[in-house]
Amino acid sequence: MTKISKLMSSEDDRINYLDHAATTPVRAEVLEKMLPYFTEKFGNPSSLYALAGEARYGLDEAREQVASVLSAHPGEIVFTGGGSESNNTAIKGVANARPQGSFGRGHIVTTAIEHHAVIHPVEQLEKLGYAATYVGVDEHGLVDPEEVAAAITGDTFLVSVMMVNNEVGTVQNISKISERVRDAAASAGGDVVIHTDAVQAAGKLSLDVNDLGVDLMSLSGHKIYGPKGVGVLFVRRGVELDPLIAGGGQERQRRSGTENVPSIVGMGEAMMLIEAERPTSRLRMQTLSNMLIEGISERIPDSKFNGHYIKRVPEIVNFSFSGVEGEPVLLGLDFKGVAASSGSACSSASLEPSHVLLAMGVSPDVAVGSVRISMGRETTVDDIDDVLMALPQVIKHLGSFPTF
Ligand SMILES: Cc1ncc(COP(=O)(O)O)c(C=O)c1O
Structure with missing residues (x-):
């Protein structure tokens, strides 16, 4: 389970956040770097006095980063x-x-x-x-x-x-x-x-x-x-x-x-940190991604992987499940403590099939049953195990594969 769980009151309430393509939590180092720019370094970077210079310095550093x-x-x-x-x-x-x-x-x-x-x-x-x-x-x-x-x-x-x-x-x-x-x-x-x-x-x-x-x-x-x-x-x-x-x-x-000096400072720091982690995170994400794709394909017979097996980022995994719609699957997963999405966040509330899947030739009735699971730096093997338990149960409950 993810560290986002720290925000929750009890261990049992923790959420397994698998929607990193929608958004990510601000990391502690980034927040720490941003905070002084809300208070003591609050100057307008366009002004001429020393206080403004501090804000300007923050902007310049972020731009260089x-x-x-x-x-x-x-x-x-x-x-x-x-x-x-x-x-x-x-x-x-x-x-x-x-x-x-x-x-x-x-x-x-x-x-x-x-x-x-x-x-x-x-x-x-x-x-x-x-x-x-x-x-x-x-x-x-x-x-x-x-x-x-x-x-x-x-x-x-x-x-x-x-x-x-x-x-x-x-x-x-x-x-x-x-x-x-x-x-x-x-x-x-x-x-x-x-x-x-x-x-x-x-x-x-x-x-x-x-x-x-x-x-x-x-x-x-x-x-x-x-x-x-x-x-x-x-x-x-x-x-x-x-x-x-x-x-x-x-x-x-x-x-x-x-x-927006605090946010710009945060953006610069976030870019530096994520770039520094890129070589090591790739391998870890690949392992988790393979586990997820193999697990879903094995456990849910009527599932269809959407995407490219090689030319892809491992963090984003998309499957369609025939006979179900994405929204009830997401609600079922949410009930089991897993936060995922059906395609992009802004269209996830609509029952319109995704324009991306349609462009890939997925039929509209299959496209509406698509779920996107997107992993991030806090995702663990346990999180993948959890979703591999939860997803088949949800799909079974929704009646997609009666022989389960
Ligand atoms: C590929 C892509 N482009 C643009 C955006 C929009 O970014 P923002 O939410 O910062 O406006 C998103 C966000 O979902 C995205 O995934």
Whole structure:
């Protein structure tokens, strides 16, 4: 059982938290680093006196921390209000910064399995007259770099492909996609900005923006044991971007508003810590993940693993169970002290099948029976054993496999 249990009153009440792709608890070291910025170091970083200098120092340090993880320059790091804001700023900011006269014109290439924080802003731009192509995926949720390249036209100004899918954990070959997109753009005579939503990749994969060949990258604090409501947008030097939020000109004119210093300090610290743990956590997560996938497949005959067996992050495991809906499964698991999810948190309350699973060719009636289990740094073998006990009981109770 997880350390989150410390917050609960008795041992028996502890929750087995397996929804780390939805959010993570702020780790103690991060909270400790943040706390002085609420009280004694409360100054506005834009002011000139010494108190403000302390806040400014906190901001600068966080910017350097994030930049070092991304192999970027600190001036290329923009702090935002979260992953959704980073994605919106990337997409709308690039569209709005295009030369005068091109408003409402131009083409965006993205994929059918992006988070809604990418799909919805692209749809908003479509309503304004922009064209968009949503490249499909194979049955494992994998995007073919050649298909992305083939979608590029002379009008394409933006490509946005996520690094790790939040529902099934499939990892895209971003460096290959970037390489092929740049070749295709050069042949088509256009100039393309490449964005990746790396919200679910942080702490799991290398975020080196040069190896990945991207111009823009979105990150979020609360997926990496940092606070909610803070994010990062990496903006490669030279990329033209109009701010989504205009005002006092903070973040080098790219995101106005007095900086959320405590959260930014927390984001920087969380990035450093999770990156340092990455090599060791990978092996542990792989072991837990294999245990979970094998266990579910063996114990629940009608289960279907959703995702890619190799090109995936081990932390995210997604299964469909035919004949049941995700919501009652989650309620049943909750009753047994296991917190999991059905796809992404924002759509988990709806009975609509996941757009990601549909894009992977899963039939709607099977897709509504999907459950996402996402592990984190506090997850133990015992936690996996527990869910392997609880899940078959819940599915049996809901009538999926009567011979159990
Ligand atoms: C892939 C992906 N992108 C973007 C977001 C949005 O991030 P935030 O909650 O910080 O706005 C999420 C959160 O679920 C996500 O999983």
